[in-house]
Every structure is written in C-alpha cells, then in structure tokens.
Amino acid sequence: MAGTGVLIELENGMVKETSLGVMTAAAGSSIHALVLDEDVSKAKDTLTQYGAQKIVLIKAEDDLNKNPELQAQALIQAIDSLGLDALLATAGAIGGDLMARVAAIREEPLVTDCVAVNIGEKSVKKSHFSGKTFATLKVDSPVFLCTIRPNSIEPAVSPSQGEVVELMAEVKDAGQLEIIDVKKESESKLDLTEASIIITGGRAIKAAENYSMLEACAQKLGAAVGASRAAVDAGYAPHSMQVGQTGKTVSPKLYIACGVSGAVQHFAGMRTSKIIVAINEDKDAPIFAKCDYGIIGDIFEVVPKLTEKL
Amino acid sequence: MKIFVCLKHVPDTAINIKVSGTNGYEDSEVKFIPNPYDEYALEEAVSIVEEQGGEVVIITVGKPEAAATIRGAMAMGADRAILVKTDNQFLDSSLTAEALKAAIEADGMPDMIFTGKGSVDTEGFQTHYRLARALGLPVVNEVSVLTLDNEAVQVQREIGGGEKQVIRMTLPCLIGATKGLNEPRYPKFQAIMKAKKKEIKEMDIADFGIDPSNGRVTIERLEIVPERSGARMLDGSVDDQVTELVRVLKEDEKVL
Numbered sequence: 144m145a146g147t148g149v150l151i152e153l154e155n156g157m158v159k160e161t162s163l164g165v166m167t168a169a170a171g172s173s174i175h176a177l178v179l180d181e182d183v184s185k186a187k188d189t190l191t192q193y194g195a196q197k198i199v200l201i202k203a204e205d206d207l208n209k210n211p212e213l214q215a216q217a218l219i220q221a222i223d224s225l226g227l228d229a230l231l232a233t234a235g236a237i238g239g240d241l242m243a244r245v246a247a248i249r250e251e252p253l254v255t256d257c258v259a260v261n262i263g264e265k266s267v268k269k270s271h272f273s274g275k276t277f278a279t280l281k282v283d284s285p286v287f288l289c290t291i292r293p294n295s296i297e298p299a300v301s302p303s304q305g306e307v308v309e310l311m312a313e314v315k316d317a318g319q320l321e322i323i324d325v326k327k328e329s330e331s332k333l334d335l336t337e338a339s340i341i342i343t344g345g346r347a348i349k350a351a352e353n354y355s356m357l358e359a360c361a362q363k364l365g366a367a368v369g370a371s372r373a374a375v376d377a378g379y380a381p382h383s384m385q386v387g388q389t390g391k392t393v394s395p396k397l398y399i400a401c402g403v404s405g406a407v408q409h410f411a412g413m414r415t416s417k418i419i420v421a422i423n424e425d426k427d428a429p430i431f432a433k434c435d436y437g438i439i440g441d442i443f444e445v446v447p448k449l450t451e452k453l
Numbered sequence: 454m455k456i457f458v459c460l461k462h463v464p465d466t467a468i469n470i471k472v473s474g475t476n477g478y479e480d481s482e483v484k485f486i487p488n489p490y491d492e493y494a495l496e497e498a499v500s501i502v503e504e505q506g507g508e509v510v511i512i513t514v515g516k517p518e519a520a521a522t523i524r525g526a527m528a529m530g531a532d533r534a535i536l537v538k539t540d541n542q543f544l545d546s547s548l549t550a551e552a553l554k555a556a557i558e559a560d561g562m563p564d565m566i567f568t569g570k571g572s573v574d575t576e577g578f579q580t581h582y583r584l585a586r587a588l589g590l591p592v593v594n595e596v597s598v599l600t601l602d603n604e605a606v607q608v609q610r611e612i613g614g615g616e617k618q619v620i621r622m623t624l625p626c627l628i629g630a631t632k633g634l635n636e637p638r639y640p641k642f643q644a645i646m647k648a649k650k651k652e653i654k655e656m657d658i659a660d661f662g663i664d665p666s667n668g669r670v671t672i673e674r675l676e677i678v679p680e681r682s683g684a685r686m687l688d689g690s691v692d693d694q695v696t697e698l699v700r701v702l703k704e705d706e707k708v709l
C-alpha cells in the first residue's frame with residue numbers, strides 16, 4: 144500500500160484538529176504521521192486513533208525550529224527514506240510555508256488549500272477567485288504534494304497500531320535565514336483560520352472594547368473572534384483578526400457575522416463557510432442576500448441574548 | 454538598492470467570474486487590477502528606494518493586456534517595468550517562476566525582491582518560493598513588519614494563535630508582503646502623468662525558451678460556486694429569534 148506522509152502540527156503537545164482532518168483526507172493509504180522535533184508522548188494515542196500506521200519523529204543535530212528551510216530539508220529526507228509517494232499538510236501559516244519550501248526544493252508541483260482530494264488520482268478541488276469558482280486540478284508528479292483547507296474534511300476515527308520511530312535528518316544551514324524570536328501578541332486566542340466556529344464583528348461594533356461582548360459569546364461557542372475590514376480600518380480590531388480579502392480566508396462550519404454589511408471583499412474570505420448567520424440592524428444589508436439565517440436587529444441586544452441561550 | 458516587484462494582473466475581485474469552455478474564464482470584457490497584496494509589495498519597495506536611492510522595477514508574467522495594469526501601478530513610483538507575455542490564463546507556477554528568474558537574471562540581480570503573499574485569482578501561494586529557490590535567495594512570506602539595516606533585513610510574520618515569528622534574513626532576499634506592512638499610496642495626478650512616459654519592456658515567454666504548455670498541474674475543470682440564496686429570516690421578539698436560531702443550529706444544521 145502506498146505511503147502518505149501527513150505533517151502533524153501540535154499545540155501544547157496535543158494534535159491540532161486540522162491535522163486530524165488532513166489524516167482523514169489520507170485515509171485508504173498507509174499514513175505516516177510526521178512530527179518535527181516535538182514531544183509526541185501526549186499526541187501518540189490520538190494519532191493512532193485517527194489512522195497513523197507509523198509516527199515518525201523527525202530530528203536533526205541542528206535546531207529544526209530556528210529555520211523553516213531546515214524543516215523543509217528534513218521533510219524531504221523523510222519522503223525519500225520512507226519511500227512516501229504523497230505528503231499532505233494543513234494549509235495554514237506553518238504547513239503552507241513548509242510545503243511551498245519542499246515543493247520549491249524538489250521542483251515538484253504543489254496544490255494548495257484544497258477542499259477535496261483524491262490521492263490515488265492525484266486530483267484535487269480548490270478555490271479560485273476567492274471562492275467564486277472551484278477548480279479541479281490534476282497533478283503530474285512522482286510525489287504528490289498537497290495542502291488541505293482547515294475544516295474542509297471532517298476528522299474521522301480509524302484506529303490503527305502506530306509505533307513511534309525516530310528519523311535523524313541531515314540538514315544544512317545556508318546561514319541566510321533565522322527565526323530569532325517568537326512573540327506572543329495576544330493571549331492564547333483560538334486560531335482564526337483553524338477555528339470551526341467564528342463570530343465576527345463589523346463596523347456596527349462601534350468601539351474596540353465592545354469586542355468583549357463577542358468574546359463572551361465566543362467562549363460559550365468555543366469560537367474564534369474575527370473582524371471585518373471596516374472594523375479593522377476604524378481601529379476597533381487588529382489586522383490579525385481581519386476576515387476577507389487582504390485578511391484571512393476562513394472556512395468554519397458556523398460563521399456568525401454581527402453588524403457586518405457583507406461586502407464582496409468580506410465574502411472573499413468566508414464564502415466557503417458551511418453555515419452563515421447574519422445579525423444586522425439594516426434590513427437592506429447585502430449580507431442578508433447571501434447568508435443562511437438572518438436576524439434583523441441590534442447586535443447589542445441580539446448577541447448578549449445569544450450568549451445567554453447557549 | 455535595486456528592487457524588483459513581482460506584480461500579477463488579476464480580475465477585479467468585485468466582478469463575477471464567467472466560466473468559458475470547461476476550464477477557462479471570460480477575460481476580454483473584464484476589469485483587471487494589480488493583485489491586491491502586490492500593492493503592499495510595491496509600496497514597500499518604493500518607500501525603501503525613496504529613502505535609500507536606487508530603482509524599483511516591476512516585473513509581470515501575464516497576458517499582453519497586463520501592460521495597462523502595470524502602467525497604472527507604475528504611478529505609485531516604480532521606475533520601469535518588464536512584461537513577459539504569455540497567452541496562458543493559468544500559467545503553471547513553476548513556469549511563472551522560471552520566466553521571472555530568467556527575466557530578472559537578464560536584467561541584473563537585485564538587492565531585494567518583493568511580491569504579494571499570494572494571488573487572489575489562482576490562490577497558489579508558491580510562485581515566490583520557487584523564484585527565491587531558483588535564484589538561491591532566502592524567502593519569508595506574509596510579512597507585516599520590516600526593518601532594514603546594512604546587510605540584513607528583520608521581518609515579522611504572523612503564524613496564528615496570536616503569535617508572530619521574528620526572522621532575520623541576509624540580503625539579497627525575497628519578501629512576500631501582506632496587509633499591515635504599509636498603507637499603499639493613491640498616486641497623485643502628476644505621478645500618473647509621469648508614469649505614462651516610463652518604460653515597459655515587453656518580451657515573450659518563448660524568448661526564454663519556456664513552453665507554457667509544459668506545466669505539471671492541469672486545470673481540468675472550472676466551475677462556478679452558486680451563491681447562497683433565500684436566507685431564512687428569523688422573526689418574532691429578540692428572545693424568539695435567538696431561541697429559534699439556537700434550535701436550528703443544534704437540531705437541523707448540527708453545527709453546535
């Protein structure tokens with residue numbers, strides 16, 4: 144059976160939900176869960192439960208975490224030494240970056256941010272033009288490189304008997320690039336692009352401090368909090384929270400837009416959400432024409448009520 | 454300081470896409486713009502050159518019509534431009550990178566290359582990595598903060614969960630820009646007039662011995678994603694509306 148590598152991302156030692164979705168995308172092939180130099184003791188059981196036939200802990204003499212180029216080199220050695228014919232990762236800041244480096248070094252095709260994948264056929268479906276169209280792409284290469292859009296594939300349990308093996312990679316630092324620090328900008332907030340529920344505040348939020356109302360609701364929902372471009376430009380929220388063109392592209396199962404008018408540029412970043420709920424005082428807001436459920440009302444009345452009912 | 458800015462000619466994000474044939478789109482009647490992220494790239498390049506001297510060269514691989522898009526962008530302060538022409542709507546990212554590399558090398562190596570973090574048409578997020586690799590340059594994508602000293606550049610990139618990596622790179626290097634890096638300027642009338650006289654050197658992708666049909670990713674089908682229609686509007690008091698919303702999300706949609 145063909146071997147598929149899945150780049151696993153951990154958070155506080157636990158496997159990220161998005162990585163489990165990528166493992167499910169690889170179901171049917173022999174899944175090698177690849178972990179870059181981290182403690183896998185807490186993650187091992189989850190990985191085998193979701194189908195890992197091998198858990199490969201990749202290490203090197205150099206510190207892999209100081210340079211993504213070294214991580215890419217290490218992943219390439221894993222592909223070669225394990226004889227993998229596919230490598231999948233989450234389409235996010237880490238996975239997307241590493242896979243682009245791997246593809247560039249190997250001079251092989253890479254398909255990114257896919258919502259459906261057929262590994263055997265080397266065929267994928269992905270968004271073009273900000274979700275206005277889907278393209279079906281077919282890849283011609285010996286090793287199939289692909290990143291999967293978070294939340295597009297629901298993780299499914301598929302128990303396996305995976306063992307942890309170590310792989311010592313030989314990497315070479317060209318001395319051109321180094322991660323010198325990782326700054327924590329805000330308290331451990333849920334990652335917007337990976338969240339399965341998102342509640343977003345638009346211009347109608349009126350002030351930065353009013354986001355606390357959305358935070359309270361988000362806490363009950365297990366959601367991440369986003370902002371529209373109008374709210375970011377007005378200084379109510381940082382750019383890291385912006386959903387839409389020039390911000391983040393998200394694809395949660397539930398997207399609740401509070402006081403967001405629904406500009407084309409906003410939809411560019413959230414169109415592929417499964418369910419879109421809009422709450423807006425203006426009955427003529429464009430968002431009501433493109434959502435699944437709508438409530439015409441003042442967000443300062445509706446949102447606290449929602450928090451209470453959850 | 455010589456800086457290249459890779460700029461892509463893309464359909465305006467506000468328009469509706471019409472599919473033509475099985476795997477193409479109607480592009481003759483459509484408004485095109487510079488890829489929005491590339492404007493952050495161009496602004497950064499222009500401000501560095503304004504401060505330190507040198508030149509900003511825009512480089513585009515695209516259809517002949519891209520010349521008009523380049524002309525508009527040049528008003529932001531680029532000195533000249535190179536257009537490598539191809540008729541292919543969806544040129545393979547490896548071939549695009551190969552064409553960019555050939556044109557850049559033919560013109561003379563820069564100190565920095567700026568691109569957008571990705572393009573809003575094909576959303577491939579990889580051409581700049583391939584270009585950097587081919588030229589032997591370090592690359593960081595999604596850069597929102599940049600400081601330059603003599604031989605190195607320090608950048609920040611967001612990695613999610615409220616964290617930012619601080620990365621140091623040696624020059625020459627390639628930077629993928631995103632929002633936050635700067636505020637792209639609106640060109641003044643004078644700058645627009647001046648841009649009309651600037652050079653756009655046009656070449657053909659075949660001049661570099663590249664065959665656009667040699668891509669290894671084939672687009673088999675392009676299909677329109679239907680827009681949602683007919684939202685269910687909830688009615689009654691706020692209490693009724695919210696109670697019903699929570700019920701449908703739990704029971705009907707099973708997303709809570």
